[in-house]
Amino acid sequence: MATQDVAPGAGVSFETGEQARLILDSLDEFVEREVEPLESDLGETWSNPRLRHETDGRLVPEVVEAIEQIRKKSADAGFYAMNLPEAAGGDDVSNVTWYRAKKHVAGKGVGLAQYVLAGPEGPKPLLLQAEGEQVEKYLKPTVRGEKSTAFAQTEPGAGSDSPSMDARAEKEGDEWVINGTKQWITNAPYADFVQVFARTTPAEEAGRYGGITCFLVEREEYEVGALNNAVGFEGMQAEVHLDDVRVGENRVLGEPDAAFYNAMDFLSLGRLELGAEAIGHAEHLLDAAIDYAQDREAFGRPIGKFQGISHKIARGRAKTYAADAAGLRCAWKLDAGETAIEDTSILKWFATNAFWEVADDTVQVHGGNGLAEDNPYMDGLHAARVLRIVEGADEIQLNTIAKQLGVT
Numbered sequence: 001m002a003t004q005d006v007a008p009g010a011g012v013s014f015e016t017g018e019q020a021r022l023i024l025d026s027l028d029e030f031v032e033r034e035v036e037p038l039e040s041d042l043g044e045t046w047s048n049p050r051l052r053h054e055t056d057g058r059l060v061p062e063v064v065e066a067i068e069q070i071r072k073k074s075a076d077a078g079f080y081a082m083n084l085p086e087a088a089g090g091d092d093v094s095n096v097t098w099y100r101a102k103k104h105v106a107g108k109g110v111g112l113a114q115y116v117l118a119g120p121e122g123p124k125p126l127l128l129q130a131e132g133e134q135v136e137k138y139l140k141p142t143v144r145g146e147k148s149t150a151f152a153q154t155e156p157g158a159g160s161d162s163p164s165m166d167a168r169a170e171k172e173g174d175e176w177v178i179n180g181t182k183q184w185i186t187n188a189p190y191a192d193f194v195q196v197f198a199r200t201t202p203a204e205e206a207g208r209y210g211g212i213t214c215f216l217v218e219r220e221e222y223e224v225g226a227l228n229n230a231v232g233f234e235g236m237q238a239e240v241h242l243d244d245v246r247v248g249e250n251r252v253l254g255e256p257d258a259a260f261y262n263a264m265d266f267l268s269l270g271r272l273e274l275g276a277e278a279i280g281h282a283e284h285l286l287d288a289a290i291d292y293a294q295d296r297e298a299f300g301r302p303i304g305k306f307q308g309i310s311h312k313i314a315r316g317r318a319k320t321y322a323a324d325a326a327g328l329r330c331a332w333k334l335d336a337g338e339t340a341i342e343d344t345s346i347l348k349w350f351a352t353n354a355f356w357e358v359a360d361d362t363v364q365v366h367g368g369n370g371l372a373e374d375n376p377y378m379d380g381l382h383a384a385r386v387l388r389i390v391e392g393a394d395e396i397q398l399n400t401i402a403k404q405l406g407v408t
């Protein structure tokens, strides 16, 4: 499969290279062949959010199974973890290609296709720190889509300020004893194991960002608490309760006390990923708004002929165009080995806000139909709202940009 479609340091090209084009075309075929039939087999169970959930709020087993199937088939086809190194079972594609693939899949809307490329339930670069038996037990099965995971950092009292977390792990003999409560943990109800962040050395000794360790905690060792239902994402996030969970040294992921620094190394990749998703979704909505503006008539003409509507679409196009250029630039910089901290904060803030504005305008263009329950435009609006908060909210990205500029 493709490696680079923009050679770092060899000039910038905004062309989609031939190998990346092949990946995007194969993704289209994959979604048509494997994902769309699953969606239509599920029928109303998928399309009607009220039928998608059990009475306790979790996804019904048929939907969980469909997601698992997509994951495994996508991994078999070489898509799922394409950005990870070959040694870990990935395809080592460039960040530019990965960015394009993420955006392309997001361009299909917020349906089951979103599970084709690894998201929060899949292998993230953090998991590449797996060593020894961890590689066969956790990393490789997750890359193959056979196991799913979750990243558990946020707590009831610590979100943006996650180093102030209360979760603790203390050494007793050969074991670590973990206690704490996490919340808003994506995929926690369905994961095979969770990557739990807990403080192992007090901040006074290790520094604010030091003293935090990541543990691999298996499904039967943690308790899933109340679901944290965000509108449009119901059944996906939950509390994780860790009550005297005892694990051995072999469950420490990476260096003890260094988990927060390690996670920070991958922040830029997370922001690139969310930027790609936001732009893909926004472009998808924009297409729907263009179609509707051309078809829907009022006062004897298509509503797109009214400047009040055409300017919404033109503004959306300008924003997604600029966001995409920023996304490609960030991906290119990351491929060139730069940390791209300021760049990816700009991207994450700009792209998710562009998505939010496009989603809001798309609802407006659709008038009353845009407000109908369970329509794809309201789904977009909900997704956009979430993307402006997760992985560093708007304000945190602006703080980072200001800090990089030396203002604060």
Ligand SMILES: Cc1cc2nc3c(=O)[nH]c(=O)nc-3n(C[C@H](O)[C@H](O)[C@H](O)COP(=O)(O)OP(=O)(O)OC[C@H]3O[C@@H](n4cnc5c(N)ncnc54)[C@H](O)[C@@H]3O)c2cc1C
Pocket: 120, 150, 151, 152, 153, 154, 158, 159, 160, 161, 183, 184, 185, 186, 187, 230, 233, 237, 386, 389, 390, 391, 392, 393, 394, 395, 396, 399
């Ligand atoms: C759908 C969804 C999925 C999620 N998935 C996960 C997951 O898988 N794993 C996980 O660990 N977490 C997850 N989260 C949690 C998410 O990362 C946090 O919600 C996010 O980091 C914000 O933290 P908070 O909600 O505690 O808000 P707070 O940190 O309390 O912030 C509240 C408001 O204050 C602002 N604020 C805070 N500090 C500052 C500052 N210094 N300057 C200016 N403004 C500030 C924030 O920007 C925000 O607007 C998820 C959340 C949602 C909604």
